[in-house]
Amino acid sequence: MPIETWLTFVLGFMxxxxxxxxxxxxxxxxxxxxxxxxxxxxVAFLFLQAPDLAIVQxxxxxxxxxxxxxxxxxxxxxxxxxxxxxxxxVGVTVITLVAIFIFSISVFENIPPFGKxxxxxxxxxxxxxxxxxxxxxxxxxIILDYRAYDTLGEVTVLFTAILGAxxxxxxxxxxxxxxx
Amino acid sequence: xxxxxxxxxxVKTITRLTVWLIILYGFYIILHGHLTPGxxxxxxxxxxxxxxxxxxxxxxxxxxxxxxxPFLEKLESFSxxxxxxxxxSGILAGKLFLANFISKGHKYHLLSAGTIPVFxxxxxxxxxxxxxxVIWILSGLKLEEGEET
Numbered sequence: 001m002p003i004e005t006w007l008t009f010v011l012g013f014m015x016x017x018x019x020x021x022x023x024x025x026x027x028x029x030x031x032x033x034x035x036x037x038x039x040x041x042x043v044a045f046l047f048l049q050a051p052d053l054a055i056v057q058x059x060x061x062x063x064x065x066x067x068x069x070x071x072x073x074x075x076x077x078x079x080x081x082x083x084x085x086x087x088x089x090v091g092v093t094v095i096t097l098v099a100i101f102i103f104s105i106s107v108f109e110n111i112p113p114f115g116k117x118x119x120x121x122x123x124x125x126x127x128x129x130x131x132x133x134x135x136x137x138x139x140x141x142i143i144l145d146y147r148a149y150d151t152l153g154e155v156t157v158l159f160t161a162i163l164g165a166x167x168x169x170x171x172x173x174x175x176x177x178x179x180x
Numbered sequence: 181x182x183x184x185x186x187x188x189x190x191v192k193t194i195t196r197l198t199v200w201l202i203i204l205y206g207f208y209i210i211l212h213g214h215l216t217p218g219x220x221x222x223x224x225x226x227x228x229x230x231x232x233x234x235x236x237x238x239x240x241x242x243x244x245x246x247x248x249x250p251f252l253e254k255l256e257s258f259s260x261x262x263x264x265x266x267x268x269s270g271i272l273a274g275k276l277f278l279a280n281f282i283s284k285g286h287k288y289h290l291l292s293a294g295t296i297p298v299f300x301x302x303x304x305x306x307x308x309x310x311x312x313x314v315i316w317i318l319s320g321l322k323l324e325e326g327e328e329t
Binding site for chain 1: 209213214215216217218219221222225226228229232236253256257260263264267271278280284285287288292293294295296300301303306307310311313314316317319
């Protein structure tokens with residue numbers, strides 16, 4: 001079977017999983033559905049021959065599931081109040097989404113075929129990457145040699161985010177201790 | 181008798197047997213980042229998950245003694261300075277900032293590809309420490325909120 005068929009199957013699986021995660025009442029089942037969607041993303045990356053992304057996606061999904069379960073399992077979030085549905089708003093949203101989908105069909109027809117990128121840069125990387133950098137993993141060669149500035153920015157973003165989280169959360173922890 | 185924290189004896193035994201294998205696998209993914217799929221980010225997340233495994237199985241107090249949290253915080257802050265230092269040493273070697281100035285070596289060898297393995301190791305340490313510290317702080321916050329209610 002061609003790769004597009006498998007991808008369509010996985011994408012449909014993920015769409016069904018997302019709808020289940022939104023609509024189901026039990027919060028634990030909802031978290032598990034989110035995990036199924038993440039697994040679908042990682043399987044899709046595997047089909048698209050990107051094992052690096054698949055590994056990272058799979059591990060982060062485990063990480064997110066552990067955090068979500070640890071946060072939600074002990075508190076009484078299991079009962080969910082039925083929400084009031086505004087029928088006009090739902091109708092307008094559905095009609096808009098269908099209209100966008102119909103108008104964007106012509107865009108999908110113009111996408112380049114799988115494995116044939118339009119950019120000259122990626123062709124250059126594929127042909128000369130191993131010789132220029134000496135690394136046989138081209139993803140590593142691109143993110144740590146050709147695009148090392150991007151990686152520096154990413155590390156800085158991660159550093160700043162962790163710094164902010166640690167500062168804010170540590171202040172609240174200290175306040176709790178002072179109260180006792 | 182001591183107060184038991186964490187999960188049951190089965191989980192603790194399995195964790196004790198497997199956590200070093202997980203850490204070894206994380207180091208393998210980081211060190212072979214320039215040869216096989218993976219690299220700093222993936223290997224770092226594996227290391228963080230290994231520490232998280234210990235935290236879930238053994239509880240907070242044991243993990244705090246085992247891992248020496250202030251040292252991890254210093255390592256986390258130091259790794260980004262190390263990244264910048266490797267970048268600046270590219271200028272000192274007569275090339276551009278973040279240039280690949282070490283010799284490339286032979287293809288498919290573990291010690292090859294210049295600065296790419298160095299960056300992989302630094303990013304792996306950084307990601308592992310960051311993710312684990314977030315989990316650590318969140319778990320402490322949750323415990324004290326539980327005591328209030």
